[in-house]
Structure formats: structure tokens, C-alpha cells
Amino acid sequence: MIQLILYRSGGDFLDLGDLCVELVHEFEARDLERLRFKIAVDDPATQLDYLKVGNEVRLTRNESTVFEGVIYERRISQREKVEVDVTAYTHLIKYERHVVYRSYPTGTKAGEIIRDLASLEEGVDTSNVDDGDELLAPWEIENQTALKIMRSVARGVNYWLRMKPNKILYFKPKEAGSPAATIEESKCLSARYSEDRWELKNRVIYVGANGEVLADVSEGDGDLPVIVHDPFLTSKDEAERRADIRLALNREYGRELEILMHLEDFESLGVDLGDVVSVNLPKIGVEDDLAVLGVEYMFGVKPRVRLHIGGRHQLFEEFLVESIGNDVAARFGKTISSAEETSTLVRSLNAAVKIQADAKTVRLVNRPPLLLENPENVMLDGDGYASLTSGSTSGSFEFSCLPSELFTRWLRIHYDYEVGGGEVRVDLMRVDDSAIAQDIPKDYEFEYLPRQAGWWTEGNASEWGISGGSLADSGNAVVSYWSIEAIRADSVMRIYYPKSRDAGWDLSRFKYLVLYLCSQDDDPDLLIRLVCDEENYFEAAINHLGGAWRKYEILISSMGEVGSPTLSQVNSLELETDLPKLLIDSDHVFIPATREQLKLKFTLTRPSPDSGSPRIKLAKFVWREGG
Template identity: 60%
Template structure:
């Protein structure tokens, strides 16, 4: 698999591959895809457009967000950089909006997406509808889009070609199976205290409005919301919280040869079946959250599961309508479809 790193200099794409000594792609907690790298005896600049190709197929394109140039002692000059996909452009738009009751989540995303030219929104799903009018004042468009995605538990991704994806965030059908036959090493960690497989919502007057569990249901979390009275809304929130909480604290890191990774045909956000009994995982569905490239040794290091860095913002009391979601809208299921 041939990797090519290129930056735009105003008139054309310049190849930086030969000067690149490390690369890592990952999904950040805000849904933005990040590319980190280091160059030797070469530089990039903040604001430059950058892209990464695998076998001439673009897998990442975005904007250089941060640069760290270093020269220590007899070491060669080094330039570390951090780039985000084009979704980061919405961080520079401050918006005022009023969305009426019944407005679908996808409609809000499409409206805000129109702030940037050339964005393809054909992969934006409708999602749920607003429970009540939502007035937005002096907020960054990206923050609003993130709030909407949290409220309905959707992925918000900008893929190469400025194709915006707004899809249900759930473990989908597996794209591949990973066994010990193709890995070089594996490291799995799990914080059982953080994991939750049961969510109980207690509303006004101490009434239990929802009790949702998965599996044994032996790791509960109890949410007390004295302002909540609607059982349907409580169940919706409980299901979203359960979907997020059950993965929190799990992290699997594996290393494999470049050829084996290519044969799997997977990318960030894809679901894989993990069958590694040596670390206690048998036929577990996990999501690929990070890819680290080693351009010199032709090895890939992958990160799966509920990495805290990815989910911590979603779990920081940020699900629609709770006292924990003071900035985000409450949504209801769309019964029109």
C-alpha cells in the first residue's frame, strides 16, 4: 500500500512523503477526523490544505491546524503538524438561528452545512425531530452541529470530497474479522467501573420512567431528573446513554503488517469482529477509532473500542433534554416516516 502525503501551495499539490517520518489518523471526540505527522528537513504551514492518499485514493483531506517546529542540538530540523478534516471550517462560523418544533435533526445539519460551499449533503439522514423551538445565539456552527449529533446519537463526519455524513452512531455490520493470525501484538484495557449496561431514569416525584438494560444489566447508572415527566422521552434518553456508556473505558490496540491491513479493507468508523482470546475478547464487535502509520517499517497500529478520548464529551452530561444538556436540543422520534 503506497502512502502519499501532499500539501497545496496555492497552485498545485506538493509531495511531502519522503520527508514524513510518522503519521496517525484518528477520530476526535467532536467527530472531527485528525491527521498528526512529523516531517524532517521540511515544513508545512497553518492554514495549508493537506491530503493523504493510499494507493492514489484520498483517505484524508483537510486543513493544517497547528505546527510545531523543533531543532535540538545536532538533531535534524523537525516539523510536527496537526490537521483536521474540512469539518473544522465550521468552527469559524458564528450563527444565530431559530428552529421550530418538528424540525428534523438532518434539516439543521443541512442548513448549517450550507455555510461552506461545495459540501455534499446527500448522506445526511433526517434523524429525530425537535421537541420544542430551539433558539441559537452567538454559537459556533460546529458546536451546534455537534450538539445535534449528540442529541440523536449520530456520527457527524466529513469525508474526502467534502461529503458530509450524518448517520446513526451504532455498531453496524462487521466489515472484517481480526484474529491472532494477522496481528503482531495486542493490548486491551477495560475500566469496569466506567462501563454501564443498564440505565434507570428517575423523574418528577421519584417515579421510575425508564429502565433499559443490555445483557446481565449488573452495572447500572441511575439518572435523576426532577423536571422529566415523559416516559417516552425518558426511554429515548436512556437508550442513547446506554449506547454510549456500554463502550466507555474499553480500548484495544493492535499492530499488524501493512499488507494484512490492506487485505482487511477497513477504515475509521468501521466495525470489526475481534476474536482474540489471549486478551479476553471473543467475537466482540468493536469500532475502529484510530490508525497509526509507520511509513518506514510498513506496520499499522490500530485502536478499537470505546476510547475515553472519543466518548468523554458525549458522556459529560450531553444527551438531549437532560439537565445535563443545557446547550443542546431535546429531540423526539420522527413518526412521520
């Protein structure tokens, strides 16, 4: 018996299982659990309120809860009936809304990182989080979602990362163990096995320093090898550990088994998503222990289930891209030699960027007794805090900061105060008194667009548009793992983001536009535009030099105006060129400030001289240097 229980904000719930016409419980790209279902609504006024994005959902089977999570997306259509297609993820998806800055030293265990990030959400049980291997080198994390980091860690040590019902977080090795059940031909209505032999690697060879073969592990015939060359690797134990992880990951690549069976036969197996089953289907040549990666329920007179078992094809690019370095197995492990540690650290950075200094987070802290710049009616009290002078009802002072030449970008502002009987206002300003942000909170993060570095060019060419050419994702990048490749098919090509041209950005709070471009040829008049519409846009012409990646930092206020554009309503970013091919990479495209002197202006007020004065206790600038 299937129950599909939906909760709304008030806490009440509704079982819509009887209205469910499609239901799929599966792993997306193998490591993020989701539930997809379609509801044929018969009372839209009431039922749609339970199907809102953000509402919680629970799936139970035979009174056992198999899925708990939140609605991530819904699509409503109307034919004869109103139908709602819903996608929900486990509570793990909530970590996508946490953007983190972290620094983990060498030796930090994978499980420690998972537990640290898991604490960002309340009520999560981490008692089933194993420690796993250790970091081989320091790991600096900036402006990344907690979910992305957690998934990267899980892939790096080949662990399952799952949020089971009751917010129980599981971080366990992907070990086959004993199969939970056996699937034989007698239980199958039909079966389909597909295989991409090129991706199905069954042997991993590690070649280390001086061309020495340090590890050679295989299974089966071992006739489909992958060879990893690492000139800095000298430890045979470490090479074998990495090879084992790669072999386990490759085991999942390139094959997929679909089995159709009656619902009652499936329920008799007693298996859940992620369980290992022994498959015995000799007629199609499959006799192996494989994991259940998807369960699709088909309702009707004779309810059926379609199981997705084994690996996936290369359609799941996200999992096949080794996003935590050139060697997916190299971030975690045991202590290794300094040469190998250097190799691992260099791999985790982008080799195309020159490293001028060790990357580090720098803080300039104004502690008691505070330094007061340009004070007006403000003095230091007995504790060294800034407060209003006797008889004053308002006053102000400033605190400024100019980073060193190793500066890379601003991170955040922090200050602390006691309100007393008055109020405090803090404005973040440039040295020319232009405002970056006004009345900022005590913990202020600098705003960037996109918020996550590289978001616009990281494997998403489909979100860009072009006229006079074609687009593709390219592995030739300088600050990310991917770039956008534009190939001209006409005399001129225009590349724009987003494809829909309806971004609606408010760029008035940003000062610079930053892009990385690469081509073989020069374009002395490459045009970059901020487009409101076809007749109104900002435009800058740059002298682009080919032959290497170039960084362009354009002062937005220096761009020319065509028509009557406004920075508060920019709908697309556009590039125009006659180059045969252009590569585009990015981190943060729009930034509020570069290496320049910034200041905090503190304004203190109170209703009367007899009221207690607000007191400023501390102020801090935080930025990144090097790397």
C-alpha cells in the same frame, strides 16, 4: 502505498509521503477526525511553504483517498534535520470560524439543523445527511460556533458527523451493522486492552413522575447501571428512546483496545476510520464488534500499524461532559407532553439564573418613510428615503434606540443605502456622542471579549494563573457549565488570566467589565485589576457578598489608575482576595454597552451639488431580551 499530498495557495501540490516519519489518522474525542504527521524536511526553503497553517492536505492509501482537510497547527523543530509536526482536520473544522445566531422551533429535525449550518461553507454535499429526531423545545443559539452546534446535535441523537473526501458530509446513525472485517489473533503482533469499569455502564434506568420506572434497558450482564431521575417524564416510549441513546453512548466509555499489526495485514482488512470490526481475541477477553477510532502508521523496514479500537477513557472530558443539557438524550425526540417539554426547556437553560421573560431577539427597524433625528441638510425624498437637500454637498441625521427593561445584550446593526454619486459613513455612538465603532459596515456585529460567551471559564482552569493558591475547574457555575475554582494557600491569593500575562488586549472600545463571583464568605475589599505590567494597572475594589452567585458590572472608566496604564495594551485580568475559596464564572467579560440609548449617525456626502445624492433606505438595531 501511502501518499501524503500537500497543496499551497497557488494550487500546486507536493507529495511528502516519502519524508513522513510519523502518521496518525484518528478521531479526536471520538467525533472530530484529524490527521497528525511528522515530516523530516530536506529542502526547507521549498517544503515549508507547503506546510503552512490553512493549506490543504490529502492522504491516499493504495490510490484511494481516505482523508482531506486543512492544516490546523504546525510546530517546527531543528535537531540533525528540520522536522515539522503537523495537525490537520477535515474540512469540518472550517465551521469553527462561523459564529452563528439561530432560532430553531420545536419540531425541527436534527438533519435540518445540520444542513442549514452546512450551507455556510461552499461546495459541501449534504445528500448523506439523514433527518434524525426532532427538537422537543425551541432552541435559541447565540454567539456559538457552527462547529460546536453541529457536534452537539450529533451527540444528542447519537449520530456520526464526518466530512469525507470531496466535501461529502455524513450525518448517519451510529449503528453497528455488519462488521467490515474480522481481527483475529493471527493478525495481531500485540494487543492491549484497558478498561475503566466505573465508566463502562451497561444498563440505563429512567425513573419518571411519581417514581415510576419508565425504562430499563441493558446489555450483557447489566451489572453496571446508571439511573436517570426525571420527575417530569411520563412517556414510556420517550424514556426508552433516551435510555437507548444513553446506552449506546455509555458503550463507548471506559475501554480501549490497541492492536499492533503489519501494514500489509491491515490493508488486507480493507477498513477505514469509523468502520466496525469484529474483534476475536479470547486470550484477553475481547470478543465484540467495535469501531476503529484511530490508525497510527509506523514506518521502517517492516511497516506496522497500531489500531485504536473501541471506546476511550475519561481523558476525553469534552465528550463525557453533556454540554447540551443535563440529559444528553433529551434535546431531540418525538412530540411529548407539555410538562415534559417544559422540563426539557428548563434543562437547556441554566437553572441558577432566574428567567424573567421568554428569551427573544428584538429588532427596531426604521423603514421608509424614515424617521430623521437631528437632521442637517437631509430630507425625505419621494420614496421616503433620506437624501441630501438640494444644493448641499454634505449632511447628517441620527437614529436612536433605547431597549426595554428586559434587555440582555446588543447583537448587531444593519442598514441599507444607495451610494448614488457620493459616499455614506455610519458611526455607532452613545448618547453622549462617544463612539463605540466608527464607519461601520452595513452588517455590523457588536464586539465582545471573549467573542464566544463563557470561553475563558468553560473548563479551562489550565489557562489561568494563580499565586498563593491552586486552581481547578468546577461544575458549580451560574451562566456556563463550568467555573474556575480558586483555593487560597497563603494569606492572599492573586488569580489572573491568561497565565502567560501577555494578552495584549485593546480594551479602549469596551465600556464595562462583567464577572460572576461566588464564595461562602464576604470580602468587602476584593480587588479587580486590568494589568499592563506589575507597575501599571487599572484597579477597582468591590464589596463582595458571599452566600450566592453575584454579578459585578464595573464601569471601566471608573477604575483607579496605578502608574501609567493604557487600555490599548492590557496584558491580563487579575483578582486579589483573602477568601478561602472563590468561584469565577463569565459570559462576555468585556462589553461595549449595556441597556442604554445608542444611536446611529449617518453622514452623507457628494463631490458637488450636481452629483446624485446617496440615499439611506433602512436602519435596524437588534438585541436580546429575557432569559
